[in-house]
Amino acid sequence: MQFCLILSFISLxxxxxxxxxxxxxxxxxxxESLTDKGRPDPYAPSxxxxxxxxxxxxxxxxxxxxxxxxxxTVPYMTPLVAADYGLLATSVGLxxxxxxxxxxxxxxxxAGRRCSNTRDRSNSNIQSKKIPLVIFSPGFGQSxxxxxxxxRSMASEGYAVVTIDHPYDASIVEFPDGSFVRNANxxxxxxxxxxxxxxxxxxxVSFVIDQLKDAAVFRRAYDQHKTAIDFDRIVxxxxxxxxxxxxxxxxxxPRILGGVDLDGRFFNPxxxxxxxxxxxxxxxxxHSAQDPTWAALYEKLRGARVEMSVAGTVHSSFTDYPFxxxxxxxxxxxxxxVAGSVSGQRMDTVVKSVLAAFCEFVFGxxxxxxxxxxxxxxxxxxTVVQADLRK
Ligand SMILES: *[C@@H]1O[C@H](CO)[C@@H](O)[C@H](O)[C@H]1NC(C)=O
Ligand SMILES: *[C@@H]1O[C@H](CO)[C@@H](O)[C@H](O)[C@H]1NC(C)=O
Ligand SMILES: *[C@@H]1O[C@H](CO)[C@@H](O)[C@H](O)[C@H]1NC(C)=O
Ligand SMILES: *[C@@H]1O[C@H](CO)[C@@H](O)[C@H](O)[C@H]1NC(C)=O
Numbered sequence: 001m002q003f004c005l006i007l008s009f010i011s012l013x014x015x016x017x018x019x020x021x022x023x024x025x026x027x028x029x030x031x032e033s034l035t036d037k038g039r040p041d042p043y044a045p046s047x048x049x050x051x052x053x054x055x056x057x058x059x060x061x062x063x064x065x066x067x068x069x070x071x072x073t074v075p076y077m078t079p080l081v082a083a084d085y086g087l088l089a090t091s092v093g094l095x096x097x098x099x100x101x102x103x104x105x106x107x108x109x110x111a112g113r114r115c116s117n118t119r120d121r122s123n124s125n126i127q128s129k130k131i132p133l134v135i136f137s138p139g140f141g142q143s144x145x146x147x148x149x150x151x152r153s154m155a156s157e158g159y160a161v162v163t164i165d166h167p168y169d170a171s172i173v174e175f176p177d178g179s180f181v182r183n184a185n186x187x188x189x190x191x192x193x194x195x196x197x198x199x200x201x202x203x204x205v206s207f208v209i210d211q212l213k214d215a216a217v218f219r220r221a222y223d224q225h226k227t228a229i230d231f232d233r234i235v236x237x238x239x240x241x242x243x244x245x246x247x248x249x250x251x252x253x254p255r256i257l258g259g260v261d262l263d264g265r266f267f268n269p270x271x272x273x274x275x276x277x278x279x280x281x282x283x284x285x286x287h288s289a290q291d292p293t294w295a296a297l298y299e300k301l302r303g304a305r306v307e308m309s310v311a312g313t314v315h316s317s318f319t320d321y322p323f324x325x326x327x328x329x330x331x332x333x334x335x336x337x338v339a340g341s342v343s344g345q346r347m348d349t350v351v352k353s354v355l356a357a358f359c360e361f362v363f364g365x366x367x368x369x370x371x372x373x374x375x376x377x378x379x380x381x382x383t384v385v386q387a388d389l390r391k
Contacts, residue, residue, distance in 0.1 A: 030058040312381060
């Protein structure tokens with residue numbers, strides 16, 4: 001409790017702009033709420049039934065030689081989500097306005113072509129090299145917005161990345177029309193209840209893939225960005241229960257070619273059935289010692305499989321928290337308690353390197369990238385615990 005006193009001196013009078021994406025491409029953000037008209041929401045109160053509705057953020061890398069764009073600074077979180085995380089911040093002595101004060105720079109695509117060059121005009125599809133799709137699902141109770149920095153950074157490497165909010169397990173989901181959904185009373189001690197949550201989340205994931213493919217709103221966005229998504233190259237990752245969601249979504253949706261779990265435990269049915277496509281487990285150093293489901297799942301994986309650990313991390317290192325504690329300049333003890341000892345910038349490199357190497361492997365490179373092989377790789381924080389890179 002000692003650090004509470006120290007923290008209460010931290011002033012947040014000014015907005016803090018969190019760091020921009022570290023990859024080569026600027027990234028834009030398309031925020032959409034999507035309603036699955038054919039699917040009643042199983043968690044809707046019986047007094048007001050409604051179809052399942054999810055929130056998504058789609059991060060698209062921008063080809064800045066092909067489109068005109070400008071940078072705008074926007075809030076990191078929507079107001080109610082920021083207030084919710086702000087309440088958590090008060091428990092470590094920070095003001096409740098902490099999350100409301102964060103901003104991010106995002107790139108907006110402007111109407112009109114970048115070049116009036118006649119050669120360019122004659123071939124309007126010149127830039128349409130299709131990019132792969134990476135899907136992300138958050139931890140239980142968490143907002144997709146808490147992973148926006150990480151997702152945007154992956155997009156800046158040339159991937160379309162979509163993050164999904166799952167209403168009723170997220171503490172709060174805020175929709176663009178001002179409506180919001182608070183969490184239902186779901187017990188985290190009850191595996192059957194969590195398995196049901198994962199099942200609903202997996203259906204959300206398949207629905208989002210369908211929408212990204214077909215909805216007019218996304219087609220307009222691709223057109224405006226002069227980009228195209230390759231729906232034959234889809235990988236999914238998730239944090240905590242989102243990792244279990246990735247595994248279960250792979251079981252039910254063959255379009256997802258590979259999955260990555262960030263420090264989350266697994267549930268049935270995947271623990272019983274296993275998976276026949278590539279799967280990677282990336283966690284804190286002692287994860288598998290504390291969670292028997294890791295060894296149990298690893299044994300059942302019939303496709304390529306890799307288990308890796310990251311020294312100096314805790315469960316919440318695999319969110320945007322490392323960036324957040326860096327931005328707040330928290331004292332070392334407090335920072336480590338919240339988000340481990342790896343900085344935001346290093347965590348960004350670690351997670352992105354693993355995701356990109358895994359995508360490269362899943363999408364067809366014959367030789368497995370060095371990073372996924374046992375031994376001392378190029379990222380010092382990473383250890384390959386075990387790997388079986390069969391194709
Ligand atoms: C955000 O954008 C502003 C204006 O373009 C720029 O001055 C600032 O350095 C950027 N901040 C970050 C963290 O990228
Ligand atoms: C970006 O656009 C330019 C001009 O349209 C094109 O030559 C280039 O190949 C594109 N780059 C990517 C990565 O698609
Ligand atoms: C912080 O708390 C005060 C009162 O305790 C409240 O008026 C304010 O709206 C809260 N701010 C946020 C961002 O939650
Ligand atoms: C939540 O559900 C549990 C049983 O799973 C029950 O004991 C508890 O009273 C419920 N809480 C609320 C606020 O409904």
